[in-house]
Amino acid sequence: MSNSTATQGASAAAQKAHAEIIEQCQRIYYDVRLEALAQWKKEDPSRTAVGFLPVYAPREIFVGAGVRPVAVFGGGDQVNVICGDSFYQSYICHLPRSVVELGLTSWKSALDGLVCPAICDVIRNVSGVWQVLFKDKLTYFLDLPQNFDSAVGGKFYRRQLEELAERLCQMSRTKFDQDRFAEALRSYNRNRRAVRALCNLRVDKPHWVPAWEFYLLMRAGDQMDADGHSEILLKYMDVVSELDRAEQDNARIMIVGGFCEQPPLNLIRTIERSGCYLVDDDFTLGARFLEADAAEDGDPLQALVDVYLRHSTYSSVKYEGDVPKSKQLVETARDRRADGVLLMSPSFCDPSLLDRPHFQRALEDAGIPYSTLQYAENLGQFGPIREQTGTFAEAIKLWGEG
């Protein structure tokens, strides 16, 4: 009796802790207007915050320059785009529209600048639009190297990072703090380890880590410092082990292609509810872009360069070099024990859509079932997708090898 009470007690405590974590993450996720950040800055006007667009930016540099890094993804399905549409043609994805819309409205008091990593023509154009619209703020185009030789691309990237540090320091009117930078490197290493642990947990026990919760947990890192975020992830992993979540007869699905413009949260829920466990995805890929720790015992700047060159993940926004991405996709799917792959791209997204044909071919050759779909961040109709992914999951279960 006392044992059972104790178990029930632990479970109730776990449930409460779990609910609190998810609520905290939701608060951050829904704050696309960055109101909490604006409030944080208001409390001390010397504080500075700079946003960065998908996919990856070295946040350690921001911290070293005394700037709070903020991952921004546009407005999702929460923003009614009015001005943003007038900047882009109809055949351009949705993300830049809501980024411009929010820039012109809510982000003014929250962000002191925007870093635009070189991932596609659209983001490059956003950097130009930003430069023109916000002359009083920092705009930095981070030209990530497409050459991964340390004597060539590495040298260029190092200079890019030095320049980024200089520009951030000019804006924040501080000197670059090497100690703070080295500490940030360690914090983000810890954070990447926590993220990897969570990813592994969902591969092993996808019923413990529903996809929408995983997504919210990752998005919570957008605005938080690395250690705060790691703490949440570690706590979540502790808590879910006590929740006693039952395993269902779902298909194990890996999603690829949504690394930039994000799907609405309800789309992720829809896919999951249609009978899929998501064992991997590339939403919020930035937090997982580096697949190993940056070396902590040497020059931290060089460590960031080296880890990017040698251990950044394969992605549609990176040149594949000698190892075809399609091969890496198949290896990842096998490693995650995925029953099928959903190639899921934002409409009009060149990097994602142009990888689709060779991804499809590689999956066919490997005998891995796949399905394709397109979405926009403000998608509102989920019925057809539910049918499609539900049928996909059913087909896998009926005719799959398992």
Added chain:
Amino acid sequence: MADEKRAGSAKTSTTPLVQKDESMEIQKRMLAEHAEKLWRAKEEGKKVVYTFVPGNLTELILAAGALPVYPEINALQSGMRNLSADYIQEAERIGHSEDVCTYVKCDVGMMLKGNVGPTGVKLPEPDLLLLSYTGCFVFMKWFENLKQYYNCPCVMLHVPYQADGAITDSMRQYVVDQISEQVIPALEKVTGNKIDMGELRRRMELSRQAEDDLVWALQSAKRKPSPIDAYFVGVYYIGPMFSAFRGTEDAAEYYRALRREI
């Protein structure tokens, strides 16, 4: 002078003849000769390099003794000859989205249907893909796609974006490093020829002459009335300079003739 020729022919002939200027005839000959060289490339053991128009390194390709092919130009010409629709459909059949650039799809579709170029001649397969990534992100994806089909190496030249409208030392060095450490070795390996810097210099000098005359021609549009119009600039004048003829005597001759005519 050209106008007098046209007027004269209109008076003396019942069926109006199209009178071509000397520069047009030169360009026509250049294109025909290049097509012929490509057609015979494999037979003659010439290596073929596929590359892009913006920021192309034609002088270097020619100095290595290889022949350039420009998939963008094939796509453009297929469009002009009404051949694109079938090619695009073919590419969409293997998974290319309706949402993406039709140049890529036209080229991929053409390849899937046997790689017969817009002039009806089968194009030689590439021995090297020289990915001059000069701003259009799609270029990178385009050659990543071609890499899956052609069993040949691919070398990239990433040209940084001038976000502040200026070229920095670091950008320049990055380009120099890529050309000297990767592009030149790749060309030399594929062709088996050591690039002769004297020959490269000579070709770059020819490009300079051609470019000076082209710029002169474009600047002539400032006159009122302008002796040139956008149609001829777009269809004829820019052709040799932005394609297979940079660094050739033919291109220098073409632009000299154009300048005389204007």
